[in-house]
Amino acid sequence: MTGELRVRPVTGVGEVAEGENLGELIGDAAAGLGAPLRDGEVVVVSQKVVSKAEGRLVDLGTVESDSRATGLAAQLGKDPRMVQLVLDESIRVIRADRGILIVETRHGWVCANAGIDASNVGGADVVALLPLDADRSARRIRDELRETAGVAAAVVIADSFGRPWRLGQADVAIGCAGLVALDNWSGRSDRDGRELTATAPAIADEAAAAADLVRVKDSGVPAAVISGLERYLTEDDGPGAAGLRRAESEDLFR
Amino acid sequence: MTGELRVRPVTGVGEVAEGENLGELIGDAAAGLGAPLRDGEVVVVSQKVVSKAEGRLVDLGTVESDSRATGLAAQLGKDPRMVQLVLDESIRVIRADRGILIVETRHGWVCANAGIDASNVGGADVVALLPLDADRSARRIRDELRETAGVAAAVVIADSFGRPWRLGQADVAIGCAGLVALDNWSGRSDRDGRELTATAPAIADEAAAAADLVRVKDSGVPAAVISGLERYLTEDDGPGAAGLRRAESEDLFR
Secondary structure, three states, X not given: OOOOXXXXXXXXXXXXXXXOOHHHXXXXXXXXXXXXXXXXXXXXXXXXXXXXXXXXXXXXXXXXXXXXXXXXHHHHOOOHHHHHHHHHOEEEEEEEEOOEEEEEEOOOOEEEHHHOEOXXXXXXXXXXXXXXXXXXXXXXXXXXXXXHHOOOOEEEEEEEEEEOOEEEEEEEEEEEEOEOOOOOOOOOEOOOOOEOOOOOEOHHHHHHHHHHOOOOOOOOOOEEEEEOOHHHEOOOOOOHHHHHEOOHHHOOOO | OOOOEEEEEEOOOOOOXXXXXXXXXXXXXXXXXXXXXXXXXXXXXXXXXXXXXXXXXXXXXXXXOOHHHHHHHHHHOOOHHHHHXXXXXXXXXXXXXXXXXXXXXXXXXXXXXXXXXXXXXXXXXXXXXXXXXHHHHHHHHHHHHHHHOOOOOEEEEEEEEEEOOEEEEEEEEEEEEOEOOOOOOOOOEOOOOOEXXXXXXXXXXXXXXXHHOOOOOOOOOOEEEEEOOHHHEOOOOOOHHHHHEOOHHHOOOO
């Protein structure tokens, strides 16, 4: 019906190895499910498969922790090798307390453990780092989708972030291409003519959250496809999820 | 297709007045669109119409600000009557800086301006306070849906909250009934048998975010209906969105 949003999981991609063409894998899997990608759809890809395709896996057995990491790990009750990786991926520690390590990553994301994740990456001691530049990853996958499936789609790279004040996680966009990440209504008005100064729905984050609802956590669904967001698609790749980062000067919580 | 999520906007509800039966209005509007509500669907209702139905509108002309509110308003460049309302609705100020007032509301939500909103409520000086107890509102609307439309649905009351570190807003659940708000995987394992200790997707928040994607900001769409989340529906009303509040003792940011 009019204005409806649809989100479908893309299963059947299988394990992803370094160097693989994720756009092709996802496009083929969607076609194999009888629901090929179409122009104007948003393909939400989980950070973990992007990290795998980009070789961002690290065996903790190869990591040596320095004294700072070792001390912080002891304080937090964490694996010092893991803490070393987190610090290596970060530009600052925001909070280190009660077993929780919140940092600002080199990309500018504030999240627990620099987004490094141990679950579902295969191998007891293998962890996945965030992509070096998930906006670039999104642009590449968007190109791959165009080249292999022949579709003009948008791409969001999604990761599960915890939130202050609220329990649990919601997926957010750490990378994005071809989609208005932030729909800024500043200067536009509501139905009573009042200016909507602060209204700016984070479309890419909400798309990531919607996609997460079809990805059951132990099922390894690496992607979801959203239709119904055509009005937010752009011809250019655009500024990406970088446009969702709040500048430190405008942030009250770091 | 299997596992698909669908979100449809409910238009045609019209202006909502105090005392109206929101469940009936939404059920009738959905039926009028040729897409009547079905058992197992999640009805996401915008906070603003709930506040209107519950008479939580205040004319700023009736508000007198005390010295604390007046001082804070001067510091922040805000309307002192608005600041008075925010303080009245709050148990503490979390941040007051750079024109932004972040508080912890009486309900335990941390958000800007105690969730008080001026846009689209009609009348230049009329603002909408959050419902007194949005979990109770959700339970009532769920009952109304059962009684008037004869459906066993879940209800989420959604509001747009800003976030630290990220620009823009994403909708979250401030009330919920009949839905697993937090899908806690603690004790369950990933595909490699590793325990998913911290995995707990905030289903009600992600449902609110998904619903926001079909509600264009100036269009006055008061509700959206989600199908495909049947596995998260519960027979009882359950603990509601209260189950998403992080206790102060577990929170690193207040």
